[in-house]
Amino acid sequence: MGRHRIVQDPTEIVRSAYRLIDEDGYENFSARKLAQTLEVSHMTVYNYLGRQELLDQVVMMAFSQINEGLEADVARCKEDAEHPCRIFLAASERLFGFAKAHPNLYRFLFQSGFGATTKNPKVRALYSSGVELIRSAVPPERFEELRQDAYLFLVLLNGLILGFLAGRYGSDEDRLRSGIARGFERLLGPACGC
Numbered sequence: 001m002g003r004h005r006i007v008q009d010p011t012e013i014v015r016s017a018y019r020l021i022d023e024d025g026y027e028n029f030s031a032r033k034l035a036q037t038l039e040v041s042h043m044t045v046y047n048y049l050g051r052q053e054l055l056d057q058v059v060m061m062a063f064s065q066i067n068e069g070l071e072a073d074v075a076r077c078k079e080d081a082e083h084p085c086r087i088f089l090a091a092s093e094r095l096f097g098f099a100k101a102h103p104n105l106y107r108f109l110f111q112s113g114f115g116a117t118t119k120n121p122k123v124r125a126l127y128s129s130g131v132e133l134i135r136s137a138v139p140p141e142r143f144e145e146l147r148q149d150a151y152l153f154l155v156l157l158n159g160l161i162l163g164f165l166a167g168r169y170g171s172d173e174d175r176l177r178s179g180i181a182r183g184f185e186r187l188l189g190p191a192c193g194c
Helices: 010-024 031-038 042-048 051-067 070-079 084-101 103-110 121-137 140-165 173-187
Strands: none
Touching: 010 031, 010 042, 010 051, 010 103, 031 042, 051 084, 051 103, 051 121, 070 084, 070 121, 084 103, 084 121, 084 140, 084 173, 103 140, 121 140, 140 173
16 A cells, blocks of 8 residues: 555545544544555644544534535524524434434534534534524524523434434334424424424
8 A cells, every 4th residue: 555645635634534434433433544545654644634623624524514505494494483493393304314324423423522522613613503593583582592492402302313323213213203393392392482
């Protein structure tokens, strides 16, 4: 294997790390495996990006994929001024779709604890951005009232999806969706007029 290959673009390293975590899981990810994939020495990887910076970039790439098209969902929910919290149902479908397509990446994002340990403010902001989805869709006094319930719903949603990935529902997507709908109705429905 040619170990003297030059990486032309650091994004190539991030994409390769993304694919490795997606395929093998974060627990099996290492600089050595990444270097083998890129056909470079493992020190070459860290000459471009430190481990923390590399993982931060993987998180940003994953959130970018999750959030792709979310602006259109937000716009539709803003138009429905009576039910702005429905954006959380749209977001739940996006998260669940991503989890089904990329279970190892989803676990890395939401189960590994990585988000809580990173010092990168951009990455930390991604983890708290879900609650911000309705900020511009509701009056400021209502936003503060809804913030805590929205956060609780997102925590519940994450737990339900991780449970699905762990096989707690078998492959019964309807049961998971029912749990999401019940959580939404109880936590956000009354406050949002849904």
